[in-house]
Amino acid sequence: MDKVDASAHYQGVTEDKPSLLVVVLDTNPFAWQSLHSELPLQTALSHILLFLNAHLSFSHANRVAVIASHTKSATFLYPNSAAAAETAETSVDLYRDANKYRLFASIERQVQSSMQRLLSSTAPESLAGTNETTMAGALSLALAYINRVCNADNLSDSGEGSGGGARPGEARADTASMTARILVVSVSGDLANQYVSVMNSIFAAQRQRVPIDICKIAGDTVFLQQASDSTNGIYMQLQHPSALLQYLLSCFMSDPSTRHHLIPPSQINVDFRAACFCHKRVVDIGFVCSICLSIFCSPPPGAICTTCNTKLDVSALGNYGGKPAVVLMKKKKIKKAKKVLNDSAADSSTPGTPVA
Amino acid sequence: MSTVKGLTTFKKKDGTLQLTRDIVTWAPAAPPNSPPTVTIQVGNIENLQATPATSVKVMIKIFTKEGDTSESYVFNFTAASARAEADAMKAALSDAIAAAKAGTAVPGGPGGASSATIAATAAGASTTELMNEARLAKDMDLQMSLLKSDAALSNTFREAVMLGTVTSEQFWSTRTHLLRAHALEKSQARAPYNVLSTFRVNTIDGAPKMSLSREQIAEIFRTHPLVKKVYDENVPRVPEDQFFSRFFLSRLFKTLKGDKLSPADPMDVVFDRYLNREDEEYTRKRRKVDHVPLTIDLEGNEQNISKNRGNAPDVTMRPSRMENVPVIRTLNSISLQILNLVAPTDTSKVGEGSGEDSRDRDEEYIASQRLTDLGGDPEEERIILNIQDQRKFFSNEDGGKTQNRFAGMDAASVLQTLRQDLGDKPFDIADLLPGGGEDDEDVDEPNPAAASASKAGFHSATKQVTEAVRDRSSQLLTLSTGTNSALATGGLPREVFDAVQSVHATTNEFLRHFWLAFLSGDEKRAKDINSMVTSLRNSKERIEAVAKNAEEQREELKVQRKKDLHEEYKKTGIKPKKKDMEVGGGKKVVDEMLGPTLVAIDKALAKYQAALDEAERLTPGGGGTAAATPVGIAA
Numbered sequence: 006m007d008k009v010d011a012s013a014h015y016q017g018v019t020e021d022k023p024s025l026l027v028v029v030l031d032t033n034p035f036a037w038q039s040l041h042s043e044l045p046l047q048t049a050l051s052h053i054l055l056f057l058n059a060h061l062s063f064s065h066a067n068r069v070a071v072i073a074s075h076t077k078s079a080t081f082l083y084p085n086s087a088a089a090a091e092t093a094e095t096s097v098d099l100y101r102d103a104n105k106y107r108l109f110a111s112i113e114r115q116v117q118s119s120m121q122r123l124l125s126s127t128a129p130e131s132l133a134g135t136n137e138t139t140m141a142g143a144l145s146l147a148l149a150y151i152n153r154v155c156n157a158d159n160l161s162d163s164g165e166g167s168g169g170g171a172r173p174g175e176a177r178a179d180t181a182s183m184t185a186r187i188l189v190v191s192v193s194g195d196l197a198n199q200y201v202s203v204m205n206s207i208f209a210a211q212r213q214r215v216p217i218d219i220c221k222i223a224g225d226t227v228f229l230q231q232a233s234d235s236t237n238g239i240y241m242q243l244q245h246p247s248a249l250l251q252y253l254l255s256c257f258m259s260d261p262s263t264r265h266h267l268i269p270p271s272q273i274n275v276d277f278r279a280a281c282f283c284h285k286r287v288v289d290i291g292f293v294c295s296i297c298l299s300i301f302c303s304p305p306p307g308a309i310c311t312t313c314n315t316k317l318d319v320s321a322l323g324n325y326g327g328k329p330a331v332v333l334m335k336k337k338k339i340k341k342a343k344k345v346l347n348d349s350a351a352d353s354s355t356p357g358t359p360v361a
Numbered sequence: 362m363s364t365v366k367g368l369t370t371f372k373k374k375d376g377t378l379q380l381t382r383d384i385v386t387w388a389p390a391a392p393p394n395s396p397p398t399v400t401i402q403v404g405n406i407e408n409l410q411a412t413p414a415t416s417v418k419v420m421i422k423i424f425t426k427e428g429d430t431s432e433s434y435v436f437n438f439t440a441a442s443a444r445a446e447a448d449a450m451k452a453a454l455s456d457a458i459a460a461a462k463a464g465t466a467v468p469g470g471p472g473g474a475s476s477a478t479i480a481a482t483a484a485g486a487s488t489t490e491l492m493n494e495a496r497l498a499k500d501m502d503l504q505m506s507l508l509k510s511d512a513a514l515s516n517t518f519r520e521a522v523m524l525g526t527v528t529s530e531q532f533w534s535t536r537t538h539l540l541r542a543h544a545l546e547k548s549q550a551r552a553p554y555n556v557l558s559t560f561r562v563n564t565i566d567g568a569p570k571m572s573l574s575r576e577q578i579a580e581i582f583r584t585h586p587l588v589k590k591v592y593d594e595n596v597p598r599v600p601e602d603q604f605f606s607r608f609f610l611s612r613l614f615k616t617l618k619g620d621k622l623s624p625a626d627p628m629d630v631v632f633d634r635y636l637n638r639e640d641e642e643y644t645r646k647r648r649k650v651d652h653v654p655l656t657i658d659l660e661g662n663e664q665n666i667s668k669n670r671g672n673a674p675d676v677t678m679r680p681s682r683m684e685n686v687p688v689i690r691t692l693n694s695i696s697l698q699i700l701n702l703v704a705p706t707d708t709s710k711v712g713e714g715s716g717e718d719s720r721d722r723d724e725e726y727i728a729s730q731r732l733t734d735l736g737g738d739p740e741e742e743r744i745i746l747n748i749q750d751q752r753k754f755f756s757n758e759d760g761g762k763t764q765n766r767f768a769g770m771d772a773a774s775v776l777q778t779l780r781q782d783l784g785d786k787p788f789d790i791a792d793l794l795p796g797g798g799e800d801d802e803d804v805d806e807p808n809p810a811a812a813s814a815s816k817a818g819f820h821s822a823t824k825q826v827t828e829a830v831r832d833r834s835s836q837l838l839t840l841s842t843g844t845n846s847a848l849a850t851g852g853l854p855r856e857v858f859d860a861v862q863s864v865h866a867t868t869n870e871f872l873r874h875f876w877l878a879f880l881s882g883d884e885k886r887a888k889d890i891n892s893m894v895t896s897l898r899n900s901k902e903r904i905e906a907v908a909k910n911a912e913e914q915r916e917e918l919k920v921q922r923k924k925d926l927h928e929e930y931k932k933t934g935i936k937p938k939k940k941d942m943e944v945g946g947g948k949k950v951v952d953e954m955l956g957p958t959l960v961a962i963d964k965a966l967a968k969y970q971a972a973l974d975e976a977e978r979l980t981p982g983g984g985g986t987a988a989a990t991p992v993g994i995a996a
Contacts, residue, residue, distance in 0.1 A: 038775045047782050117788065124780050129773035241829070247815060248822035255826045268837060270829035290880075296744060 023066030024260035025154050025185040027147040028053060030082070032073045032123065033138050036192035040223055044246040049222075052250040053190065054116060058109045059254060068183070070150055071116050073123055074143035077131055081146070082119045083112055137193050140229075141202035144187070144217075148209050151185040184261040186238070187217045194224035197287060200280040207232045216264070218257050222246045227276045227287055234275040241270065282312060365453040367446040369436040371399065378421075378436050380453050383461060385423070387436065399434060401425055403457040411451050419443040421451060497540040498533050507543040513866065514539070520867040525899075526892040531874050555695055556580040557618040560609065573605055584698060585617055591635050599631060612636060617695075654726040853950055854918070857911045861954055864907055868900040868958050875965050879972075894969050897962050904959060908951040915947035 030053065037046045057069045071082040089111075187210065196203055207228075210217050216238035219229045223246070233240040241256050243249065256270050281288050281302035292301045297313040305311050308319045369378045369387070376389040379397075383404065386397035401423060408424035419438040424431065438447045497503065508515040514536075521527040533540060560571060582589040588608070596604055608614055611632035612622055655661060853861065875893035878886040930936060952959075 034772070034775050034779050035770050037779060038770060041778070041782075045782055046779060047784075047788065050783075051788075117783075121780070121783050124776065124783060127776060129776055132772035132776070241826075243822070244825050245818040245822045248818040251819050251822040252826065255823065268830050268834045270826045271833060 022182065022184050022262060023064050023068070024060070024262075025068045025070070025151060025183045026057070026060045026260075027070045027072065027151060027185065027187045028057065029072045029074050029140070029143045029147055029187060029189045031138050031140070031189070031191045031193055032075045032120075033193040034076070034124070034127070034132060036223060040192060040246065044222065044249060049190075049249055050116070050120065052253060054113050055250060056253040056257070057112060058106075059258065060260075061108060061112075063260070066183075068154060069112065070147070070154075072143045072146050072150075073120070074138040074140050074189075075123060075127070076138055079139045079142035079146050080119070080123060081150075082123070083115045085115055085119045087119070087122075089115055137196055137198065139199075140189070140191070140196055141199040141206055144189075144203065144206035144210070144232075147187050148206060148213065148215065151187075151213065151215055155183045155185055185213075185215050186261055187215060188220060188257055189217060189229060189232075190220045190222065191226065191229055192223045194226060196226050196228045197280040197285040200228060200285065201282070203228050203232070207235055210236045214261075216261055220249075220252060220257060222249070227278055228280075230275050231277060233271065237264075239269050239271045240275075365450050367436075367438055367450050368440040368443075369438050371434065371436050375439065378450065380450065380457065383457050385454070387434075401434070403454070404461045406454070406458050406461075407431070409451070409454060409458065411447060419447045421447055421454075423454075497537055497544065498530060500540070500544075503540060503544055503547070504529075504533060506547065507540060510543070511539075516863055517866045517870055520863055521870040525867065525871070526896045527870060527874055531889070532870070535873060535877070555618075555699060556584055557614065571606075571609060578605075587613075587635060588617070591632065595631055608632060654723045656723060656726055656730070853911060854914050857907065857914055857951070860907045860910070861951060864900065864903050865955060865958055868897070868904075868962065871896045871900060872961055872965060875969075879965075879969065890969065894966065897965060901959070901962055904951075904955050907955075908948040911951045912948040 030050075032046075037049075040046075053071075057071070060069060061067050070084060073080050073082050207217070210232070215236065217229075217232045217236045218238040219233045219240045221229065221240070221242045230240055232238065239256055241252060243252055259267055278287050278289060279291065279300050280286060281291055282299045283301050283303075283305060286302050288300065288302045292304055293299070294301070294310040294313065294315060294317065296315040297310060299310055299312040301311075304317070304319045308317045309315070310317055365380045367378045368390075369376060371378070371387050371389075374389050376387050376398075378385070378387050380386075380403075383402065385399075385401040385403065385406075387399040388397040402425075405425045406423055407426040410422040410424075412418055412420045421436050421438070423434045423436070425433070438444075438450075440446055508518055518532060522529050522532050556577065560573075560577075582592070591608075591613070592604065599607070607629055610627060611629045612626050613629075613632040613635055615622055615626065616636060653660075871893055875890065875897060878889040878893060
């Protein structure tokens with residue numbers, strides 16, 4: 006009421022918003038090692054850097070950030086204050102290079118040096134038994150950074166302080182000074198262990214209207230597909246990883262405001278399955294706690310929800326999901342049969358089970 | 362309430378059945394003036410049955426329920442006028458039962474207290490009645506009317522129930538929500554509305570035309586009794602169609618509708634006579650309001666701040682018949698009338714307007730006007746979630762299967778190679794980009810083979826992207842164009858497409874019941890499973906038949922198209938383009954459309970087969986299982 010919102014009348018203003026691109030790079034060493042013959046990490050990094058340069062070339066005000074989703078941690082590769090200090094110390098002459106735009110050079114240096122530092126600081130022991138990387142952490146970092154750049158800056162810029170960040174969710178995207186998107190370059194597989202946190206990040210992104218694009222070089226995850234689908238991002242499974250740059254430039258170049266006018270190259274078949282909270286399995290049919298909506302692959306032991314400790318009434322389920330009774334049999338025999346079946350199911354791998 | 366009597370036999374004894382207030386009594390006739398041997402509270406009556414009017418015997422059967430015990434009584438009417446007596450008794454009984462259920466049981470009656478409690482339970486039942494699943498499942502009329510209103514559902518019903526093996530109960534058991542919604546929808550009556558304002562005059566060929574249905578006329582008469590009066594008094598003289606055409610042009614119509622009159626409006630001898638008569642009609646119909654809450658009682662204003670002196674109130678606030686504000690007055694009276702026609706929802710409170718009660722209602726009224734957001738925040742009633750540390754469960758299954766992808770890789774050596782790859786010095790990205798190192802001879806020059814490989818990769822990548830875009834755009838196009846275009850049906854002829862839709866819906870129905878029965882683990886449903894499996898097998902055949910039919914149709918169309926094009930070529934001399942020769946549809950499209958359905962059927966059948974084999978192995982009849990059973994018990 007105290008402020009006339011005039012921005013809506015100037016279409017041009019909204020269309021020309023600068024864009025922030027946050028690249029989340031999956032740095033699972035095993036995965037990159039197995040990709041080595043097709044796409045060495047170094048080459049991939051150079052492709053991504055060139056892509057960042059292309060993004061920056063669109064507008065002065067465009068910004069980028071690179072986050073590494075490593076095996077045990079998620080860190081910023083750019084902007085990275087430690088790397089910045091280092092590059093400033095060691096290579097002052099870098100900025101004298103007349104053949105390169107200074108910003109490009111500085112980003113390249115920082116990303117490379119922080120990447121090198123990240124790898125050299127990784128202890129081999131810490132890699133044991135890791136199949137996936139901290140994607141949830143990286144996404145959270147990205148969202149926090151986006152929020153800071155898009156909204157916190159907006160607040161201080163506009164000065165009035167009445168609009169902008171103070172308003173809840175939906176309105177924020179309109180008043181933000183920048184549009185933002187996240188590009189996940191993923192090489193490792195399943196994220197089932199981080200299901201809850203990944204889904205939370207997805208919902209946060211959805212609310213902030215931040216599309217999450219997925220560039221899937223290797224591996225297969227259900228949840229990243231859902232991420233791109235629910236945030237209106239683009240999902241692309243690369244058939245030819247060596248041509249990463251071509252994919253990046255042709256699929257992921259357009260910023261959110263341009264995308265309204267384009268047909269996305271997204272693949273449409275989305276796997277909407279969820280992972281159960283108890284064993285982190287991806288389930289077709291599951292059981293949902295009526296209080297906290299936790300998902301279970303089988304009714305939890307003692308009918309108590311493991312997340313919220315609610316006593317659940319499983320009697321309504323009856324024998325649901327139990328052994329299908331296909332043929333009419335006398336009751337006694339079914340009981341016996343079930344017992345055998347359960348025993349054999351429990352240790353089907355061990356040799357010498359009676360049924361086998 | 363008067364007493365209703367009837368001569369009846371009960372348990373083969375003569376006697377008198379009598380209904381006084383809300384008690385039914387039966388006294389034997391044998392010893393005169395003997396006390397009644399049967400006494401029934403009307404509130405306890407559950408059901409009432411009477412022999413039809415055509416039957417010779419005249420009997421009334423009363424079912425009662427008190428607590429958990431149910432009983433029934435049969436009274437046989439014996440008097441000469443048995444039928445009349447029975448009818449009177451039946452009517453009186455039903456009235457008494459209805460009164461007892463509505464909660465306004467005859468006051469002062471000996472069973473007042475008990476009937477009140479019964480009324481309360483009865484009222485509770487009526488609200489939950491719609492929600493009762495068993496009741497919905499039995500309500501054939503409701504189901505029929507739902508099927509009538511939903512063509513797709515009715516189609517599925519026909520295919521699955523009437524022609525298939527799904528029973529009606531099964532079919533509805535998964536659709537209770539639909540039935541419930543439909544029951545609610547049906548139970549709602551349309552409220553009266555300003556019917557006159559809904560008429561629009563369409564001008565066809567310069568002449569104003571208007572269509573009027575019987576219902577609309579009835580509605581007009583209901584909301585505007587004045588029109589009915591005019592109609593009654595004039596119609597035999599004036600032909601009906603002429604009556605209405607004149608009515609819609611008349612000043613009366615404009616006034617009733619709430620339009621402003623202008624001097625240019627045509628005069629009408631018939632209708633203008635009634636122009637000023639509306640008021641008396643309205644006042645006659647007006648509902649008596651016995652109590653106005655003091656907070657909104659305008660009479661109070663008059664006493665409190667009299668407007669008799671000083672400035673007169675605004676023109677709209679004056680209770681006069683000023684002719685210059687007819688629009689406001691008409692609109693007001695129309696709203697008033699519509700409100701009068703609405704059945705009041707707060708009947709329970711009206712009618713008991715004793716002094717104390719009305720004060721309560723005043724307070725209630727004030728409470729409802731209070732601005733709640735000015736008060737403090739109410740205490741929030743939230744469900745407490747005891748969220749436990751999630752990490753506890755994370756480690757549960759870890760390590761078991763996770764290592765499959767990167768098994769056998771040595772962490773140290775992997776890290777070593779990566780570090781080497783990356784080097785420790787900044788590298789120039791230009792060297793590593795495709796074609797980047799061309800003019801730099803000293804960098805490890807990609808050999809021609811590698812260059813061509815990268816080129817191929819580049820092209821196939823572009824191809825993948827453009828294909829994805831093309832796929833997507835065709836899908837978007839399908840979405841934006843309606844269902845009738847050839848694109849939406851995949852080039853299939855309409856009837857083939859309908860067949861595809863129908864077979865899909867039915868198969869889904871079968872699948873749904875199959876899984877419900879299969880997963881229920883209830884051995885009683887084994888029969889259901891078997892019948893569903895048969896249906897699923899049939900579904901497969903039906904899909905094949907549809908595909909075959911589509912292919913035949915396509916061939917026919919192809920021949921037809923070829924002929925057409927050839928004739929056109931003969932006529933115009935323009936060679937037909939190859940694109941025009943193509944005909945869409947056929948088996949391929951059907952298979953594509955129903956592919957997922959086929960997969961689902963196969964999966965269901967495979968699961969069934971597996972379970973069947975398992976079960977057969979475990980039955981005593983199968984070989985080797987005789988030994989298995991005792992071992993199983995021992996284990």
